[in-house]
Amino acid sequence: MGFAGIAVGAAMAGLRPICEFMTFNFSMQAIDQVINSAAKTYYMSGGLQNVPIVFRGPNGASAGVAAQHSQCFAAWYGHCPGLKVVSPWNAEDAKGLIKSAIRDNNPVVMLENELMYGVAFEFPQEAQSKDFLIPIGKAKIERQGTHITVVAHSRPVGHCVEAAAVLAKEGIECEVINMRTIRPMDIETIEASVMKTNHLVTVEGGWPQFGVGAEICARIMEGPAFNFLDAPAVRVTGTDVPMPYAKILEDNCVPQVKDIIFAIKKTLNI
Amino acid sequence: MRKMLAAVSRVLSGAAQKPASRVLVGSRNFANDATFEIKKCDLHRLEEGPPVTTVLTREDGLRYYRMMQTVRRMELKADQLYKQKIIRGFCHLCDGQEACCVGMEAGINPTDHLITAYRAHGFTFTRGLSVREILAELTGRRGGCAKGKGGSMHMYAKNFYGGNGIVGAQGQIFEAYNMAALWKLPCIFICENNRYGMGTSVERAAASTDYYKRGDFIPGMRVDGMDVLCVREATKFAAAHCRAGKGPILMELQTYRYHGHSMSDPGVSYRTREEIQEVRSKSDPIMLLKDRMVNSNLASVEELKEIDVEVRKEIEDAAQFATADPEPPLEELGYHIYSNEPPFEVRGANQWIKFKSIS
Numbered sequence: 001m002g003f004a005g006i007a008v009g010a011a012m013a014g015l016r017p018i019c020e021f022m023t024f025n026f027s028m029q030a031i032d033q034v035i036n037s038a039a040k041t042y043y044m045s046g047g048l049q050n051v052p053i054v055f056r057g058p059n060g061a062s063a064g065v066a067a068q069h070s071q072c073f074a075a076w077y078g079h080c081p082g083l084k085v086v087s088p089w090n091a092e093d094a095k096g097l098i099k100s101a102i103r104d105n106n107p108v109v110m111l112e113n114e115l116m117y118g119v120a121f122e123f124p125q126e127a128q129s130k131d132f133l134i135p136i137g138k139a140k141i142e143r144q145g146t147h148i149t150v151v152a153h154s155r156p157v158g159h160c161v162e163a164a165a166v167l168a169k170e171g172i173e174c175e176v177i178n179m180r181t182i183r184p185m186d187i188e189t190i191e192a193s194v195m196k197t198n199h200l201v202t203v204e205g206g207w208p209q210f211g212v213g214a215e216i217c218a219r220i221m222e223g224p225a226f227n228f229l230d231a232p233a234v235r236v237t238g239t240d241v242p243m244p245y246a247k248i249l250e251d252n253c254v255p256q257v258k259d260i261i262f263a264i265k266k267t268l269n270i
Numbered sequence: 271m272r273k274m275l276a277a278v279s280r281v282l283s284g285a286a287q288k289p290a291s292r293v294l295v296g297s298r299n300f301a302n303d304a305t306f307e308i309k310k311c312d313l314h315r316l317e318e319g320p321p322v323t324t325v326l327t328r329e330d331g332l333r334y335y336r337m338m339q340t341v342r343r344m345e346l347k348a349d350q351l352y353k354q355k356i357i358r359g360f361c362h363l364c365d366g367q368e369a370c371c372v373g374m375e376a377g378i379n380p381t382d383h384l385i386t387a388y389r390a391h392g393f394t395f396t397r398g399l400s401v402r403e404i405l406a407e408l409t410g411r412r413g414g415c416a417k418g419k420g421g422s423m424h425m426y427a428k429n430f431y432g433g434n435g436i437v438g439a440q441g442q443i444f445e446a447y448n449m450a451a452l453w454k455l456p457c458i459f460i461c462e463n464n465r466y467g468m469g470t471s472v473e474r475a476a477a478s479t480d481y482y483k484r485g486d487f488i489p490g491m492r493v494d495g496m497d498v499l500c501v502r503e504a505t506k507f508a509a510a511h512c513r514a515g516k517g518p519i520l521m522e523l524q525t526y527r528y529h530g531h532s533m534s535d536p537g538v539s540y541r542t543r544e545e546i547q548e549v550r551s552k553s554d555p556i557m558l559l560k561d562r563m564v565n566s567n568l569a570s571v572e573e574l575k576e577i578d579v580e581v582r583k584e585i586e587d588a589a590q591f592a593t594a595d596p597e598p599p600l601e602e603l604g605y606h607i608y609s610n611e612p613p614f615e616v617r618g619a620n621q622w623i624k625f626k627s628i629s
């Protein structure tokens with residue numbers, strides 16, 4: 001609460017601070033500053049006071065860190081008007097999104113992932129420029145496909161790409177969408193994809209109730225893509241329990257590649 | 271004189287290590303108790319503090335020695351198991367700080383309530399759990415005190431509320447001070463000041479390092495946290511203060527941790543090895559108690575060595591159990607979400623995976 005408040009104050013006074021939480025689990029202690037002092041201020045002031053701050057840090061499950069250190073905050077922060085929320089998957093996402101977040105004049109929450117810090121990726125040439133930006137609010141199609149749309153954010157994107165590779169051998173072509181931004185959500189990219197493939201699976205690390213996948217499904221129903229669905233949309237999520245410590249239990253509380261493959265086949269009625 | 275006796279005793283105990291016939295400790299006459307001087311506590315808003323001398327009985331001394339040695343060996347075993355990757359995730363060890371948990375427990379009743387942060391293994395033991403249950407929890411097995419579901423920072427026992435992982439909101443303690451003082455709650459606030467918050471020294475982190483004064487309107491004491499007797503007397507004093515209806519009180523225990531903040535921290539990037547070594551050689555709590563007991567004929571070196579051997583065995587057995595015990599059953603993944611609730615279904619990674627939840 002202390003340093004988060006100092007950071008918000010600095011942003012209000014004209015600086016562009018980056019407030020780093022050791023993990024977002026600790027942000028729960030400071031969440032009043034994030035929501036009430038940062039997110040809502042531009043609105044409450046009638047457009048007078050903006051808060052150009054970035055909150056960043058690892059989010060979600062790690063390895064064996066148990067219940068109080070494994071929570072995913074995508075749904076919590078994604079719920080709030082006034083906040084922008086981004087969730088990078090690979091190295092290019094991380095670089096492009098942090099730059100966009102800093103240059104944005106609004107409070108941005110960047111949900112990173114501790115297990116992804118150590119994963120190496122091919123870094124495209126244009127990403128090496130210091131002005132390489134990834135626009136906030138735009139998803140990326142990581143893999144083209146025709147049979148089913150699979151949407152994810154953060155580390156699960158990698159699991160979806162893996163699942164797609166396995167299924168390609170069986171002749172099932174998945175279109176994998178990397179959300180990159182949770183809020184404002186790029187529902188148009190998802191809709192266009194669903195209108196092409198007629199099937200939808202969402203994948204996230206967080207708990208199922210009131211989660212990212214739930215929001216995607218609701219919005220699909222409200223838009224043009226609903227009439228193109230040949231089966232109900234399916235969500236793959238974290239298991240609905242506080243994260244247990246024992247390895248065998250923890251492994252069954254985060255979505256695995258096999259769970260994604262199972263959900264895809266169920267949706268396609270295979 | 272005392273230092274000379276200590277030095278002589280160390281030399282003699284070194285000589286006694288040579289393999290020979292076992293000394294029959296039973297035939298020796300020990301003192302029943304001895305009186306020791308303990309450091310005077312710095313006081314804040316207190317007219318008088320804990321006594322500066324205390325009587326230690328042979329029985330209590332042996333018990334404190336065994337408890338501290340058990341905590342020490344248990345933590346070192348946890349270090350070993352962590353390096354073997356049998357313990358995962360977080361592991362915050364308290365070796366060096368044994369006088370705190372053992373001394374505190376000696377000053378309170380089992381019916382008193384205790385809560386702490388993540389450096390909790392020592393307290394879990396002194397509050398009554400076995401080394402077996404603690405190590406098995408660290409290794410994530412069904413024989414663990416939280417059935418393998420909690421891990422290092424989430425161990426509970428009767429009148430012990432953990433083990434908590436999220437700390438660092440300084441404002442909360444001041445709010446707690448305020449309400450405790452307003453309502454005269456019988457609460458002892460304890461700061462185990464081991465000189466560092468993770469990797470930041472207290473001088474760099476705190477505008478005032480006189481933690482015992484920071485309760486402001488709450489009286490406080492600064493205690494030698496490396497001396498189990500000093501901790502015991504201070505705790506007794508603080509408990510008596512609360513039980514007399516005088517309201518809350520603060521204790522700052524000046525102590526030291528040999529390990530880094532956690533097993534991910536080597537602990538030498540923000541402090542020197544010389545500093546660690548100095549504390550180990552001059553202020554080790556187990557050594558301090560041992561020297562006192564040997565020098566005042568409360569126990570013999572051999573007897574204490576026997577305790578060391580027994581403790582080692584206890585830890586070995588517990589580690590064996592903790593490594594061999596199976597992991598919790600998958601069917602119980604969903605158990606214990608709510609208390610006192612009829613069974614319900616818990617959603618897994620997708621809508622077709624379901625776990626049963628019972629209270």
